Amino acid sequence: MVISRRGLLQAGIGWLPWRAMPRLTMQLDWHLNAQFAGLCVAESLGYYRRAGLVVNLKAAEPAMDVVQTVVAQPQTLGCAEESLILTAQSEGIDIVAIAAMLQASPLALMSLPQQSLTHPRQLIGKRIGVHSDGRKAVELVLYSHNIDPQQLDLVDIPYDKKYQRLSQGEFDAVQCYALDEPIEFAQRSGQVPTVLPLKDYGFDAYSQVIFAPTSLVMDQPQNIQHFLSATFAGWRWAIEHPSTTANLLVEQYVEPDYQNIAYQQASLEILADYVLPKDAPRLGIIDARRWHESAKQLQQAGLIAALPPMAMSVNDNLWP
Incomplete structure (x- = not known):
């Protein structure tokens, strides 16, 4: 589904009384910080209001299932890792990916400098703590390097106290x-960890993917377009003004x-470099072919049961 920029302009976005504006909730999958800078800028600098919207940015609660939370709430979009969205789609949950805030996944493993785990084969025989949004990504990297996940101890852990558990050698x-x-x-x-980025070892995925129930996208295409246009205008501003944006985040959004x-x-x-890498044609783009290839990788590795539908993209030509 592609909506032209001309169509957006013809829609005639104007200032509406605050109470009369359409309202959307953006359910995040983590607490507010720099990884949501574009959204925060769009809200703080009035981009959403100028687009004729009231947008509520909602931080994640502990152990929240972001997909289930979004589909259970009206007028709600969300963001999640691509693998979680593909898994939900393969299970028949009627959601659609509409834009990607990050063109590559920042999911990684970090180890202490003395361990210095820099390649998947070094993980064999090791005990690795993972979260629900990353297990499939780690398993996919292992499979792509002919490593059976049974060759290491993959343990689901909460975010709480994981730094201490790593430092203490657990x-x-x-x-x-x-x-x-x-x-x-x-x-x-006081220790600089060694980082093993999954994107460098076969995990080719979008991240912080904006998704919504299909019914919301079909019923309110114009509001979705306006939301995306304002969001990525916010991202462009944030990238171009990192110092000012960091101050804005600290003053208005991030937790103590x-x-x-x-x-x-x-x-x-x-x-x-994640929001707008050199090879990306524009902010927020989802390439349907790349999305489908990611799904095929997950299926071939046995991590999802079936291929979900191709991604629906409403982001083409919505912003410069």
Whole structure:
């Protein structure tokens, strides 16, 4: 489903009274920080309001299933890892991927410098802590390197206290988000961890994929288009103004434990290459062929039962 930019302009977005504006909720899969900078900028600088929308940014609650939360709530979009969306689609959940905030996955494993795990084959015989959104990605990397997951001890762990558990040697490596968690771990422990990015070893996936119930996309295509246009205008501004954006995040959005401007700015500078890498044609794009290839990888590895439908993209030509 492709909507032209001309059609967006013909829609005649104008200022509406706040109470009369359509309302959407954006359910995040983590707490507010730099990885959602584009959304925060779009809200703070009034991009959503100028697009004729009131958007509520909703941080994730502990152990929340973001897909189930989105489909259970009206007027709600969400974001999640591509593998979680593909899994839900393969199970018959009627959702559609509509844009990708990150063109590559920041999912990674980090180990202590003395362990220095830099290749999947070094994981054999090791104890690795993973989260629900990353297990399939790790297993896919293992399969692509002819490693049976039974050759290592993959343990599902909560986010709570994982840094301590890594430092104390309970795990040889733990799942992390390469955008920010290695920075945080180094600040807390005084040790710079070794990072093994899954994207470098066969996990070719989009990340922070914006999705919605198919019914919402079909019933409100114009509101979805306006939301995407404002969101990625926010992302462009955030990338171009990392210092100002870091201040905005600390002053208005991030939780007390993360109110460190240097930390947020360092994360934003890493994010730039994920949001708009050199080979990406435009912000937010989802290539349906690449999406389908990712699904085939998961199916061939036995990680999803069936191929879900091709991605529906409503993002073409919505922003420069």
